[in-house]
Each structure stands twice: as structure tokens, then as C-alpha cells.
Amino acid sequence: MAQPQSWEQRAQEYSMYGFTDLxxxxxxxxxxxxxxxxxxxxxxxGRRYLDSNSGLWNMVAGFDHRGLIxxxxxxxxxxxxxxxxxxxxxxxxxMLSEKLVEVSPFPRGKVFYTNSGSEANDTMVKxxxxxxxxxxxxxxxxxxxxxxxYHGVTIASASMTGKPYNExxxxxxxxxxxxxxxxxxxxxxxxxxxxxxxxxxxxxxxDTIAREGADTIxxxxxxxxxxxxxxxxxxxxxxxxxxxxxxxxxxxxxxDEVICGFGRTGNTWGCETYDFVPDxxxxxxxxxxxxxxxxxxxxxxxxxxxxxxxxxxxxxxPHGFTASGHPVGCAIAxxxxxxxxxxxxxxxxxxxxxxxxxxxxxxxxxxSNIGELRGVGYMWALEACLDPASKTPFDASLSVSERIANxxxxxxxxxxxxxxxxxxxxxxxxxxxxxxxxFEKLERALNKVFAEVA
Numbered sequence: 001m002a003q004p005q006s007w008e009q010r011a012q013e014y015s016m017y018g019f020t021d022l023x024x025x026x027x028x029x030x031x032x033x034x035x036x037x038x039x040x041x042x043x044x045x046g047r048r049y050l051d052s053n054s055g056l057w058n059m060v061a062g063f064d065h066r067g068l069i070x071x072x073x074x075x076x077x078x079x080x081x082x083x084x085x086x087x088x089x090x091x092x093x094x095m096l097s098e099k100l101v102e103v104s105p106f107p108r109g110k111v112f113y114t115n116s117g118s119e120a121n122d123t124m125v126k127x128x129x130x131x132x133x134x135x136x137x138x139x140x141x142x143x144x145x146x147x148x149x150y151h152g153v154t155i156a157s158a159s160m161t162g163k164p165y166n167e168x169x170x171x172x173x174x175x176x177x178x179x180x181x182x183x184x185x186x187x188x189x190x191x192x193x194x195x196x197x198x199x200x201x202x203x204x205x206x207d208t209i210a211r212e213g214a215d216t217i218x219x220x221x222x223x224x225x226x227x228x229x230x231x232x233x234x235x236x237x238x239x240x241x242x243x244x245x246x247x248x249x250x251x252x253x254x255x256d257e258v259i260c261g262f263g264r265t266g267n268t269w270g271c272e273t274y275d276f277v278p279d280x281x282x283x284x285x286x287x288x289x290x291x292x293x294x295x296x297x298x299x300x301x302x303x304x305x306x307x308x309x310x311x312x313x314x315x316x317x318p319h320g321f322t323a324s325g326h327p328v329g330c331a332i333a334x335x336x337x338x339x340x341x342x343x344x345x346x347x348x349x350x351x352x353x354x355x356x357x358x359x360x361x362x363x364x365x366x367x368s369n370i371g372e373l374r375g376v377g378y379m380w381a382l383e384a385c386l387d388p389a390s391k392t393p394f395d396a397s398l399s400v401s402e403r404i405a406n407x408x409x410x411x412x413x414x415x416x417x418x419x420x421x422x423x424x425x426x427x428x429x430x431x432x433x434x435x436x437x438x439f440e441k442l443e444r445a446l447n448k449v450f451a452e453v454a
Contacts, residue, residue, distance in 0.1 A: 007032040007044045036063020039427040051414045052426045052438050057259050058290035060428040068291045075331035084325035093325035105277045110304040112297045113325040117258035117284030118152025120295035125156040128218040134310035144220040148181040150228035184235040185372045202241035214249035224270025227259035230421040231381035239276040252279035262286035263346040266377035289336040292329040345428035349378045359439045369450045381421040393420050398453050407445035
């Protein structure tokens with residue numbers, strides 16, 4: 001069989017794409033990347049792109065951070081791989097568990113490792129189902145999330161994800177319930193204030209618990225800011241309104257910090273930004289700055305104690321992954337946490353986030369087709385609208401956000417289309433000059449596409 005010649009042909013011949021707009025690929029080809037420098041990536045044709053998506057939210061230290069590379073090399077030379085089964089684990093795994101509890105909002109806790117955020121969310125669900133059966137509540141299996149939430153792609157985490165595309169898999173499974181997305185701009189009723197919207201969201205939760213039965217609900221799982229939903233911060237006072245309801249009914253609040261955790265919102269945790277303490281935290285992505293696939297379930301003290309007691313009864317927790325607590329991943333994570341928290345990356349986000357917001361606001365004000373700017377820290381979205389005054393979207397057949405993202409790519413800027421939004425979540429190392437480059441290329445792309453479709 002003759003071999004395809006170009007990188008683009010080879011990619012299409014042998015690779016299966018996930019979450020990819022196939023018409024764009026068929027028309028434009030695959031961008032095949034070879035290496036990165038700082039916040040830039042380079043393709044096989046030598047073209048350079050400013051990656052304002054940080055890979056997939058996670059390459060927060062850029063693509064060639066020497067300290068992270070050296071940490072990986074040193075651990076590969078010292079102890080290149082192991083598991084965390086049968087009462088054995090690496091010293092790096094022990095140290096990382098200590099560090100994660102130390103930097104968490106919990107006074108104490110326990111950590112369980114996975115290979116991704118999806119697996120961590122899946123593991124959390126299994127932990128809760130296991131715990132409730134052990135404590136005599138086998139019916140407590142329902143999981144509450146929100147429409148437009150994203151929690152992963154495994155069977156349970158995809159069921160938690162409130163996206164219509166999961167219908168093609170016959171998901172969600174029974175017992176996964178999606179409440180209203182807390183997006184005031186889009187979901188608020190005419191004349192409804194943001195405070196009134198938050199009260200309505202809380203009432204919906206209370207009504208759902210009453211309808212389903214508190215004794216049948218295992219948890220409420222929420223991202224502090226919805227990432228793959230299109231960067232949707234909660235309405236004002238949202239978590240302060242819902243957490244007391246959950247506590248009154250004995251329902252754990254799980255914070256999915258896969259995207260928000262380790263600096264994306266300007267604080268170590270998104271729950272810190274929105275002033276609430278959950279019962280457990282799901283971590284991934286920034287945990288290793290994208291240099292290793294890893295996820296973690298960080299349990300607060302109550303869930304740690306209850307789960308430990310339940311495990312003692314049957315002598316083991318029958319769950320895990322071959323690479324759980326991988327020593328190289330843990331060594332990288334330890335270095336990544338240090339890099340973000342102590343090498344100025346988190347401080348850079350806090351310092352330049354207002355500049356990023358203001359620059360995007362100016363772009364919005366100069367455009368007649370941007371309906372909303374939303375975000376926090378280093379995660380923002382611009383919502384494209386045919387008519388911002390009435391919040392009327394463009395016809396879906398126009399694929400406006402995909403066209404904007406493709407035009408950005410042509411200009412040397414990578415950003416992400418989500419619905420009718422363009423999402424920007426740059427690496428934490430982004431400088432003011434690079435931010436200006438991002439603004440300039442984004443605005444050129446917006447102007448070009450809006451001129452074609454508006």
C-alpha cells in the first residue's frame with residue numbers, strides 16, 4: 001500500500017480525531033506540530049502559533065520549561081515507573097500526597113491518583129457509590145451536575161457532563177441529573193436581577209432534592225467556573241446559596257477543579273476564588289502543567305474518614321489504574337506546583353488578569369457582534385451574537401466560532417471555539433507583549449469573519 005506523502009495526509013489516513021470539526025479538517029488539513037517554545041508551538045511547515053489555549057488549558061508553564069523537563073529526566077533515571085497497589089508506592093507519590101493536602105483548603109485529607117480528570121471524576125463517583133453501600137444507603141447513587149458542565153468522557157464522567165453530544169452514546173446513564181446552567185446572561189429571565197436568578201437556582205436545587213429524595217443523592221458536582229461550557233462563572237452568590245442546602249440534606253459538594261485548579265482563576269483553587277470549601281476536589285491538567293497525564297481525587301477530612309472506615313470493613317478499595325501515582329508524574333507534579341506557586345506564574349496571572357480583561361473589553365466595545373465578555377483570571381470568553389441587544393445568536397449553519405478560530409490559526413494564533421464563543425486561556429507565562437499580540441490577531445480575525453457573516 002502506497003504511503004501518503006504529507007503530514008496532513010498521514011494524519012488523516014491513520015489517526016482518529018476527537019472533538020474535531022471534521023469539515024474544517026477536510027478543507028484545511030491537520031495542523032501537525034513539532035515542538036514548542038514558551039507559549040508558542042511550531043508546525044511541520046515551520047509556522048509559529050501563539051497558543052492562547054495552553055494546549056488544552058494545561059500547558060501553563062509553556063512548552064519548554066527547563067525545570068519541568070529536568071524533573072522528568074531525573075526521575076526517569078532514578079525510578080522510571082511503578083504503581084500504587086498492594087501497599088507499595090513511590091516516595092514521590094507519598095510526597096505529592098502530602099503536598100496536595102498541604103495546599104488544599106482542607107486541614108487534612110487523603111489523595112487517590114488517576115491518569116486524567118475524567119478518570120478522577122469517575123473514581124469520585126465510584127467512591128461515593130462504594131461509601132453509601134457500605135453505610136447502608138445503596139439507593140444513594142444519583143449525581144447532580146449542571147447543563148453545559150463538562151466533567152470528562154468516561155462513562156460516569158460523560159454522564160455527569162451536561163452536553164447534548166453525549167446523546168450519541170446513549171448517555172447519560174440513569175440517575176445523572178442536570179440542573180440549570182448558572183449563566184445569568186443567557187439563562188436569566190426578562191427583568192430578573194442576578195440576585196433573583198441565584199435565588200431561583202437555589203430553589204431549583206431544593207425542589208430537585210425534594211422530588212428525587214435526599215437519601216437517593218450521592219453528590220452535587222460543580223466546576224467553580226465552567227470551562228468547556230464556554231468559560232461560565234457562576235452567578236453572584238451562587239455557591240453561598242447552594243452549599244447550605246446541600247449541607248442541610250447531607251449531600252457532599254464536589255469541586256471539579258480540573259481546569260480552575262492551580263492558578264487559572266488567579267488563586268490556587270477556583271473554590272477559593274468563589275469563597276467556598278467543598279468536601280472533595282478533583283484535580284488534573286495544571287497539576288503537572290501538562291507535562292504528564294495525571295489526575296487526583298483530593299478528599300476532605302469527613303469523606304476521608306468515612307471512606308477509610310468503609311474500606312477497612314472489606315480490607316481493600318477495589319479500584320485503581322496501572323499508572324496511578326506514577327513516580328515520574330508525581331515528581332513532575334511536585335515541580336509544577338512549585339513552579340506555579342513559587343516561580344511567579346500565579347502572581348503573573350493575578351498581575352495581568354485585569355489587563356487581559358480590559359483588552360478584551362475594548363475589543364468587545366469596538367465590535368457590533370460581541371454580546372458578552374465573561375471570565376476571571378486567565379480564562380475568558382467572547383460570545384458572538386448576530387444581535388447583542390436581543391442576544392440573538394448567529395445561525396448555527398454559519399459555524400461562526402469555528403470560522404473565527406480558523407482565521408486566528410491562519411494569523412498564527414490558536415484559540416478555541418465553544419458554541420458561539422471564542423475561548424482564551426493562555427499559559428501563565430504570557431507577557432504583556434504576547435498578550436498584545438493575542439489581542440491584535442484575535443481582533444483581526446473577528447473583524448474579518450463578522451464582515452463576512454453579519
